[in-house]
Amino acid sequence: MLDVRDTFDLAMAIDLQRRGAPVVGxxxxxxxDEHVAVVTGPNHGGKTALARAFGQIHHLTALGLPIPGTAAEIGLFDAMFTQFERPESADDGRGRLEADISGMREILAAATRRSVVVMNETFSxxxxxxxxxxxxxxxxxxxETGARSVYVTFVDEIAELGAGVVSMTADIPADPSTRTFRVRRGRPQGLAHAEAMARRHGLDEDTLRRRITS
Known part of the structure; x- marks a missing residue:
């Protein structure tokens, strides 16, 4: 069970506060019966910040410290595993895909129904x-394991796998150049952001057809 209201990424919040910008919870x-929150949406929309906040609230809870938010109910956990996108390293000798597969294999082998898993852009x-x-x-x-997890991905299809999976998506405002940093439960929005960007720059299908036929 996890129910946290108005939480946020602490590191980002400190930076925003220094710049006088608002913090969005x-x-x-x-x-x-829900185990994995799959988070999709446009780049720089708050997806990764939400994944970091998910990890932070569990870590701080384990330490007995206050967490960012207005209300919280967080179940106990035995271990936390993370898999974040990293650039390839010449010292590693593996490509990113091989490193992702190897890392996830280790996590799946070790995680239990009481574990917490945070994944960001795995297999991108x-x-x-x-x-x-x-x-x-x-x-x-x-x-199947029952681990409490967040998975940030560019692949909408993963958010619609069914039982045990919760779809969350970053808001797409009317002006695609802005961001609300709101991430809510709801179906993936597919190409909505790309379509909004195309309309803003006059590259949507209707505008292009008018230009071609004029």
Whole structure:
């Protein structure tokens, strides 16, 4: 069980406060039959910040410290695992995809139903088809294990896997150049952001057709 209201990424909040910018809080809810929150939406929309906040609130709770938010109910956990996108390293000798697969295999082997897992843009270095296949397999494995998880991804299909999976999406405002940093429960919005950007720059289908036929 996880129910936290108006939480935020502490590191980002400190930076925003220094710059005099507002801090936007978001809710995180995973009911007893919900295990993986899959977060999709436009770049720089608050997805990664939400994943970091998810990890921070669990870590701070384990230390017995206050967490960012207005109300919280957080179940106990035995271990926390993270898998964040990293640039390739010449010292590693592996590509990003191999490192992602190896890392997720280790997490799935070690995680239990009381574990917490945070994943950000895992498998983003591969093709869309492979990203769907690999990401879906990992999420299904986490649902089967019962681990409390957040998975940030560019692949909308993973958010619609069904039982045990909760879809969350970053808001797409009317002006696509702005960001609300609101992330809510709801179906993925697909190409909505790209379509809004195209309209803003006069590259949407209707405008292009008028230009071609005029």
């Amino acid at each position: 978001n809710d995180l809810l995973l009911r007893a 270095s591969t093709s869309l088809a492979d990203g769907i296949r690999l990401g879906s397999a990992v999420v299904r494995g986490l649902v």
